[in-house]
Amino acid sequence: MKEIMTVQVGDFANFVGSHFWNFQDELLGLAGDPSADSVFKNQDLDMDVLYRTGETHQGIPSYTPRLVSINLRGSLGSMSVRGTLYTEVASTTPDVVTWTGRVSTLASEPYKRNLFLQSLYEEEKLNMLNEIHGSKNVSQSEYEDKDIIECLENGVQFWTDYSKVDYHPRSLYELNGVWADAEEFNNYGIGRDSFAWAAQGEEISDRLRFFVEECDHIQGFQFVVDDSGGFSAVAAEFLENIVDEYVNIPVLLYTVQGSGSHTNLQSRKRSILEDLHDAVSFSRLSSYCKLIVPVGLPTLSKSKASRFLHIEDAKHYHSSAVYAAALHSISLPFRMVPVGPTADASSVSGAVDVHGVIQMLSGQGRQNMVSVLDVAMPAPALTGGQNELSLLEILQPLTPQTTEVVEDMQAIEHLIVHGALASEGHRASVGEVKDAVDSESRCADTSPMFSHLSVALCPLPIPLPFPSIFRNNVGQHGELRGGQITNSSSKGSLDIHSIPMAARLRSSSVVLPFLESKLQNLHRFGIQRGAAGAELLRSWGFGMEELVEMEEMLSKMVAALNPPHLSSDSD
Incomplete structure (x- = not known):
């Protein structure tokens, strides 16, 4: 087995991660549910790639994500920093041996569990009693699913508010001295000043080491960072340590931002700060990974990626669900069980590990290390009356500042399709998906130099706490139906059980505008005379020499993606 270690740094990264782990938990539950759809029974996915086995203090087996999550203090809501499986009763009277005077304790009122978390708590308490006493009592929840969904739609404050996963005590880490309501934790410099690796880094490293040392053959780090503010600096310090300690283990880095992360009405000073933050953040983070994937559109609701979705940009709970679904799809090939010569009859095809994907996208030709993430959510059926939607044409970027499709003779792509429908109500086989993609590729106006396809029969399950973001022309299993689309109502987990998905990573010159903006802003506002x-x-602690090195690195990235220009021979 080749394990993956996941790291989530920052508030929005943990919003994304909460949905990501809910998908995994739902897959595990459906695989063991005798009444569930058979497509979830034989998934040919090795969940041990992402999870570790253990045991609680009561001797009950546990199965928890191989995860280190970092966030501001106070960001866990009603959840304990020790997770949900292992509980400790902390003393309310501190043991002070050097002070003989009066001691007063100030404690904030703890957050109460919402309806969703309260229902989970009662169900887990009953399950634990059943495990201990060997009984099989069935839970009769007093909470209606529709009330839970309404509660989440209107009341999510923290990423833990909709998390249905048990976390290991070493997984959740809060930064000392930096609170979740700190409004100004919004740029690289403040993050650098607030976080001292010498003071807190060793504890974070120990947590990571605990999980890594349990692995037999770790294939890579899946690193998700909210790079919209101070967490960029925290992540850069962490990544530098990872690169130094785990020399031969590749890092696949996703930088994520929620819609509206940057203010719309800005002063010139504020605009310059945000432009410089983005340039410095990208430069620093990209220097510590093998492949970086920028994710997060300024207004997801108005993008082509939301063709069948009704997103409220102000709700991180909404946008993070879309990005998490894409990351789930991208990660499927990393845990596919390799198949033999009967691949077309199997439930998966195209297994590849993290190193293989990174080498594919960044190690060939022009050595590009920046990838575009595209998604089709839901993916259209391969045939049938869905307005003749094309799978490849409907893929839309979740990476900001990309240009439209351009002729790029050196483009490379990695495409994942799972749970595809052959027609409405009928699932496509692995072979049918391969044939359809191959046929579309031959008819496309532009084709990449190299394309790798991974296929799985298992669709994306929609768990109860998933937001109600599907438009009314999406069917129970993700079928895209004709007819008038209205924005008056949206569907969620009570109406949609699963959806077919397609996601793609591209090494392509379509990302040039993103890179060029970082390069131009760094030079214009930070390096040129009188900047x-x-x-x-x-x-922020950056000298001119370091800034020039960043500029040179960005220039190389731009040059690697620029198409070759023919020039006259002047000799």
């Missing part, structure tokens, strides 16, 4: 942000960068 308006030069003093700001100095206050």
Whole structure:
């Protein structure tokens, strides 16, 4: 087995991660549910790639994500920093041996569990009693699913509010001295000042080491960071440590931002700060990974990626669900069980590990290390009356500042399709998906230099706490139906049980506008003579030599993606 270690750094990264792990938990539950759809029974997915087995203090077996999550203090809501499986009763009277005077304790009112978490708590308490006493009492929940969904739609504050997963005590880490309501934790410099690796880094490293040392043959790090503010600096410190300690283990880095992460009405000073933050953050983070995937559109609701979705941009609970679904799809080939010569009759095809994908996208030709993430959610059926939607044409970028499809003779792509429908109500076989993609590729106006396809029969399950973001033309199993689309109502987990998905990573020159904006902003506001942000960068601790190195690195990225230009021979 080749395990994956997941790291989530920052608030929005944990919003994404909460949905991601809910998908995994739902898959595990459906695989063991005798009444569930048979497509979830034989998934040919090795969940041990993402999970570890253990045992609680009561001797009950546990199965928890191989995860280290970092966030601000106070960001866990009603959840304990020790997770949900292992509980400790902390003393309310501190043991002070050097002070003989009066001691007062200030404690904030703990957050109460919402309806969803309360229903989970009661169900888990009953299950634990059943395990201990060997009984089989069935839970009769007093909470209606529709009330739970309404509660989540209107009341999510923390990423833990909709998490249905048990976490190991070493997984959740809160930064000392930095609170979740700190409004100004919004740029690289503040993150750098607030986080001292010497003071907190060793504890974080120990947590990571605990999980890594349990692995037989770790295939890579799946690193998700909210790079919209100070967590960029925290993640850069962490990544530098990972690269130094785990030399031969590749890092696949997703930088994620929620819609509206940057303010719309800005002063020039604020605009310059955000532009410089983005340039510095991207430069620093990309220097510590093998492949970086920027994720997060300024307004997801108005993008083509939301063709069948009704997103409220102000709700991280909504946008993070879409990004998590894409990350789930991308990760499927990393845990596919290799198949033999009967691949077309199996439930998966195209297994590849993290190293293989990174080498595929960044190690060939022009050595590009920046990838675009595209998604089709839900993916259209391969045939049938769905307005003749094309699978490849409907894929839309979740990476910001990309240009439309361009002729790129050196483009490379990795495509994942899972749970595809051959027609409405009928699932496609692995072979049918391969044939359909191959046929579409031959008819496309532009084709990549190299394309790798991974296929799985298992669709994306929609768990109860998933937001109600599907438009009314999406069917129970993700069928895309004709007719008038209205925005008056949206469907959620009570109406949609699963959906077919397609996701793609591309090494392509379509990402040039994203890179060029970072390069231009760094030079214009930070390096050129009289730059308006030069003093700001100095206050963040960056000298001119370091800034010039960043500029050179960004220039190389741009040059790697620029198409070759023919020039006249002047000799």
